[in-house]
Amino acid sequence: MADEIVAKHGTITLEQLAEMQPGMARLMVEYSQRFWTMYYAAKASNWALAKYMHSEMMKLGRIVPVVRPKYAEGMEEFERDYMGPLLAAIDGKDWTAFEAAYRRAIEGSDHFHDKFAKPFIRFRLPxxxxxYLEFDPDARPPK
Ligand code: HEM
Structure with a gap:
């Protein structure tokens, strides 16, 4: 019998548990949302928020080799070539460098979607x- 674990609502097999893990499509939805937010955070000079979004993207990237090893190398390349310069710009609080690195990263995402046979997927900055998020780093709740 397959290994089973006892969960709150019944038993599930390890295979079922693995099957439920997010694949690339589900990871990419969150990746995009954080990438989108990172742009407007940097634009508002909310560097702490931009850095947080960057770090959450990197955490998502670490799930890729576990759930979809065939994309691991591409993700590593994207992080080195595009996420690295974005982090440097965030750490330097440099909007000009950030914006240039961000536009390049969008081109990078097009490149990887082409490479993995998804040329119909084109992230475009909203x-x-x-x-739902406050971008002003000094904002307080309205009285
Ligand atoms: C900032 C960078 C990136 C953004 C904003 C982005 C955005 C997206 C979006 C919006 C989708 C469609 C998700 C959906 O609604 O189903 C997607 C899918 C996908 N992306 Fe990305 N992506 C990025 C980088 C990458 C990289 C670096 C890779 C490969 C290493 C990649 C590989 C894929 C693949 C394979 C799919 C199709 C999902 C599947 O076949 O299961 N993406 N991406």
């Missing part, structure tokens, strides 16, 4: 920041 014209506005996500509406």
């Amino acid at each position: 014209p506005d920041p996500p509406p």
Whole structure:
């Protein structure tokens, strides 16, 4: 019998548990959302928020070799060539460098989607920041 674990609502097999882990498509939705947010955080000089989004993207990247090893090398390359310069710009609080690195990273995402036979996937920066987050680093709740 397959290894089973007892979960709150019944038993599940390790295979079922593995099957439920997010694949690339699900990881990419969160990756995009954080990438989108990172842009507007940097634009608002909310460098702490930009750095947080960057770090969460890197954490997502660490899941890739575990769940989808065939993309591991590509992800490593993307992180080296595009995420590295973004982090340097965030650490330097340098908007000009950040924006240039960000535009290059979008081109990088196109490149990797082409490389992995997904040329119909093209991330494009939304014209506005996500509406549910405060971007002003000094904001306080309205009285
Ligand atoms: C900032 C960089 C990136 C962004 C914003 C981005 C964005 C996206 C988006 C929006 C999707 C469609 C998700 C959906 O709705 O199903 C997607 C899918 C995908 N992305 Fe990315 N991506 C990036 C980098 C990469 C890199 C570096 C790789 C490869 C190493 C990659 C490989 C893929 C693959 C393979 C899919 C298709 C999912 C699947 O076949 O299961 N992406 N990406």
